[in-house]
Amino acid sequence: MNITQLPIIKEIYGFLGRDLTAAVTGILIILVFVPLNSAFLVWLERKVAGHIQLRPGPMEVGPHGILQTLIDAVKLMGKEMITPKLADKFLFWLAPIIIIIPAIVCFVVIPFSPMMQVREMNVGILLIFSFSSLTVLSILMGGWASNNKYALIGAVRAVAQNVAYEIPLLLSTMSIIIMTNSFKMSEITAAQSGVWFIFYQPVAAIIFFISTTAETNRAPFDLVEAESELVSGFHTEYTGMRFALFFLAEYTNMFIAASMGAVLFFGGWHGPFFPGLIWFMVKVYILIFVIIWVRWTFPRLRFDQLMNFAWKFMIPAALLNLMVTAVLLKVL
């Protein structure tokens, strides 16, 4: 029996109209998917890290420890949320709320399959970029409001790093936009039905990958929360669910970055035999695996080296790549 034939569904459909129904269902699905996905990613990270380090990783809760993160979340919910005495109470409270908003909003335009996209927008890519820039605002707020020196240093690092790496990220994406003449995620995907863009734009793909690693504050660019230097950076003072929200946002951002990579360079949901959704998820999780793999292999860069790398190498390289693409496509 088709679920859309149910009278109650028909009634809602008739009352809200097509767009609103799609939006409400989509948002509900996203709100369920985001925490579950993050929980899975945290488990995956611990598991992959474990196997890289010759140990089994979490094994106790559920088969191969798959429920470990859920239990951790339950533990974090039970924790007291401590606000430091000298903290800016309002901003301290607001920061973890703000960080989760862009993480959820970005999901709206991600095309999971030809049919599964909450809202098609002609500025989809721009929406993701503009909302993910909000993350840094929240990090700055959290770091500043904590009134802790480590948190403040972490927040200052975060601002400089995110500003620096957003430029090569945008420039490398622009070379794809020039090729497709569209900001729509679905059209970019559709343009890759034959050949993936990574074969046309290998330089852009590498720059994109490095920049997103830096944007999501993952190792070797995790200076924002560099454990051995800054204890845990901007969220040093956060406890309980507030800390969990930062954690949730980090892994959700990682998923968004990987799905952007899959859409821009690996053909999104294109692939033989299986439905689009499966291909999309496989590509995204492979990219996430690579990010995790990198984290557990490389040491951390120093702050000035990180900035030099962005301004002196990544941005010129991305600009050059964009110029070459533009000249090849539009002039010749």
Add this chain to the structure above:
Amino acid sequence: MLNIKTIDDTTINERVYQLNLGPQHPSTHGVLHLLMKLDGEVVVEAEPIVGYSHRGHEKMAENRIWEQFLPNTSRIDYLSGLIYNHGYCMAVEKLCGIEVPERAEYIRVITSELNRISSHLLGIMAFVMDIGAFTPFLYGWDDREHVLDLLERVAGSRLTYCYNRFGGVRNDIDREFCDGTRRFIDRLRGRFSDYHNLITENIIFIKRTRGIGIITEDTALDFGVTGPTLRGSGVGYDVRKNEPYSVYPEFDFEIPVRKEGDVMARYQVRMAEMEQSMNIIEQALDGLPQGPIRSKVPLFIDPPAGDCYFAFESARGAVGYYIVSDGTRIPYRIKVRTPSFSNLFVLTRILPGNFIADCIATLGSIDVVVPEIDR
């Protein structure tokens, strides 16, 4: 009186602020406290504050008999406990004129060098973790586990040993230990290529360590720095070679020296030292003489009145025991000269002008053990 506020705060202004790095901090290796004045991320002044894990070992020595201080020695520097055991026994033997059978000395050298390898493995890997690579740390611990298993087999404990006795050692080593040691050495030689791939040849690691935290030869000598930190600064001083003790003169080994004096040089010296330790162990196993493992020594020793100084090389540098006896069963005074204290205070000279990240790398490369500083 312990004066905590040693850096004057007159220069603290809008730009310069004070940061207490430690005593609770992930990369201060215990309870080290670095009081730093920072301008942004650049260190203006730094001062290590010690004393958080003072246990009064030297005073304890004055309240117990000579034998009872043996377990204390391995708790001074818990990462190279056997070497301290060895040194203390040799100091007392020197004072009393006790002869030690050759086989016992060979066993002492083998276990000491195994202990040195385990200490260096931990030191290097903790340092690499400070730089941000977590995985090599656990690989290092995997290798260290084998050393600890071997030492557990002969000494009975894994970290705080009490294996050496006046006039010899407690247990004889058996064939299985010798074979296991050889297997371990083969394994570790193979692992070195992994380490070089993962760490030494990693571009980020090189960038983080080359030319960072340079201790010049003069600074090192001014502060009385010893051990791998000194040898990384171009001075080839090692007590095992320069003032030979035990049976070290019988072995053919080199003292690795690096001229650069930076973080990388100290790392490379430690890596090379592990290889030399493996050479020593192999030679000792090959030439292991038969015979007793302990000479006839009374149950309780009564050293003659007098004093003696005995220096030896631990994993971190030159250690000295100055022991004074008034002819009774209880030591009159035992003074321990530990290397980490001198090594640590070089930081006041070399940290200013560096980034926080480099401070952490430099601190890690010096490889201090805080309880050893405080004793």
